[in-house]
Amino acid sequence: MADHSGQPQDRRTRSRPSSIHNLAQSGDLINLTKKLQDSPSLLNDRNPIMAQTPLHVSAANNKKEIVKFLFNWHGPENLEVEAKNMYGETPLHMAAKNGCTEVLKLLLNHNVDIEARANNGMTPLHLAVWYCLRAEDCSVVETLLQYHAxxxxxxxxxxxxxxxxxxGPSNQKLQSLLQFHLDEQRKQKARLALEDSKGKLAELELELSKIVGLHELKLQLRTWAKGMLLDEKRRVLGLKIATRRPPHMAFLGNPGTGKTMVARILGKLLHMVGVLPTDNVTEVQRTDLVGEFVGHTGPKTRNKIKQAEGGILFVDEAYRLIPNQKADDKDYGVEALEEIMSVMDSGKVVVIFAGYAEPMKRVINSNEGFCRRVTRYFFFDDFDSRELAEIVHLKIHEQLEDSLLYGFKLHPTCTIEAISDLLKNNTTEKQRKELNGGLVGPMLVNARENLDLRLDLDCCDAENLVTITLEDLxxxxxxIRS
Known part of the structure; x- marks a missing residue:
């Protein structure tokens, strides 16, 4: 082939057009600009083998002007600032591993991910440490630490x-630098954890204020919460401690003593402090677990356990799983109990068995692993008249919008003392023992109906229309008595 002068031309002397990656590497801003104007799609083009973009290449070679230009480029495509090469490294990784401090600052000022992970899980700080060990220059590590890596x-x-x-090789300066920032970060996390813990404890106290009586249980809940929050702080400070076992429990007491409500509060607590991933409480009885035929109980129980995973499985009237019968007559309830026992060591669910104290002894004695797994027993005493009066006040103030009592209130004469005397004089001890808190709801609903009966249709006094009196109670x- 000849040129215009007729002289032969050597193919090897002709220059090839440079790729956008070569231009980014060399810092040729003029030609890179022309190339992008001609082919805007090259902005995030990947080079062969390494799959790096122009931003990767310019960052790795500390070409600050190229990086600036790429960030300010306006075209049909957006710059992929978190693009990853074949090793999963972002442009920030490339700047860190090559000691490109100026580009590193520029990237960080554009809010790139300082904790981005390569395929091996390394962050830019990991790679910066290796660079510093080779180059004996700590500036790239110092920069990342200034930006709170x-x-x-x-x-x-x-x-x-x-x-x-x-x-690796000894580098006392770098070691001291990292150790200082590690200690400072731990202190900061500990301070944040302390503030978070105070908030969580305040939230717990708000929930506990809704529980009447049960002082021993409240003390235990506070102890658990504080211990778990202290564990959280210990881990933040880098201390290695054992993981707490899920606290499987038995709630023993008569109906209406608040067992289900306490289970729901406990679900919130255990989720709040990180023991459980959810605050879900799955409430079941014998009919939810036990099948009618051979082979039905196992799948039925496992389905409920699966539903409760991550939260609490609350087995109400658990004594019904072990009927009062001869030892050689195996009931399907025993199979359900064994299925529950088999998952209690997994840490996937917290189990609470609830029921009358005396018949619950059958459950406790039916399985040799019960006492090993169920480590906390709480006795829910019957409410006295004053405690029931406190529940009346709590209930009337905690009504949801879909409740029949929403928007109603008690007359000022309905003090706790007055309601307590009313309950004592108008119910028997047997009634209070059998119903406990279950007495309050029907009493309030009946009281509202009596209010309706008592008022005239032409009543226009807003206060009277929503105020329940002692007479109504x-x-x-x-x-209820009748």
Whole structure:
């Protein structure tokens, strides 16, 4: 082939057009601009083998002007600032591993992910440490730490940047730098954890204020909450401690003593402090677990256990799983209990068995592993008249919009003392023992009906229309007695 002068031309002397990656590497801003104007789709183009974008290449070679230009480029495509190469490394990884401090700052000022993970789980700080060990220059590590890179981040092998440093050549300056920032970050996390813990404890106290009586149980809940929150702080400070076992429990007492309500509060508590991933409480009885035929009980029980995973399985009237019968007559309820026992060591669910104290002894004695797994027993005493009066006040103030009593209130004469005397004089001890808190709801509903009966249709006084009096409460009790 000849040129215009007729002289032969050597193919090897002709220059090939540079790729956008070569232009980014060399810092040729003029030609890179022309190339992008001609082919805007090259903005995030991947090079062969390494699958790196122009931003990767310019970041790895500390070409600050190219990086600036790419961030300010306006075209049909957006710059992929978190693009990953074949090793899962972002442009920030590339700047860190090559000691490109100026580009590193520029990228961080554009809010790129400082904790981005490569395929091996390493963050830019991990790679910066390795660069500093080779180059004996700590500036790239210092820059990342100024932008609050996590010194405690772990790669896929569980190694932190400081851990890698301790395994490599000695560098006292770098070690001191990382250790100082690790201590400072732990202190900051501990301060945040303390504030969070105070908020959680305040939330717990709000929930406990809804429980009448049960002082021993409240003390135990406070103890658990505080212990779990302290464990959280211990881990934040880098201390290695054992994981607490799920606290399986038995709630023993008569109906209406608040067992189900306490289980729901406990679900919130255990979720709040991180023991359980959800605050879900799945309430079941014998009919939800036991099948009618051979082979039905196992799948039925396992389905309920699966439904309760991550939260609490609340087995109400649990004594019905072990009927009062001869030892050689195996009831399907025993199979259900054995299925529940088999998952209690898994940590996937917390189980609460509830029921009358005396018949619950059958459940406790029926399985040799019960006492090993169920480590807390709480006795729910019957409510006295004053405690029932307190429940009346709590209930009237906690009504939801879909409740029949929503919007109603008690007359000022309906003090706790007055309601307590009313209950004592208008119910028997046997009634209070059999119904406990279950007496309050029907009494209030009946009281509202008595209010309707008592008022004239032409009544226009807003206060009177929604105010329940002692007379209404007494009438409500009378209807229950009859």
């Amino acid at each position: 996590d010194v405690n981040a772990k790669d896929n092998e569980g190694m932190t940047p400081l851990g890698h440093l301790l395994q 007494e009438s409500g009790l009378r209807l």
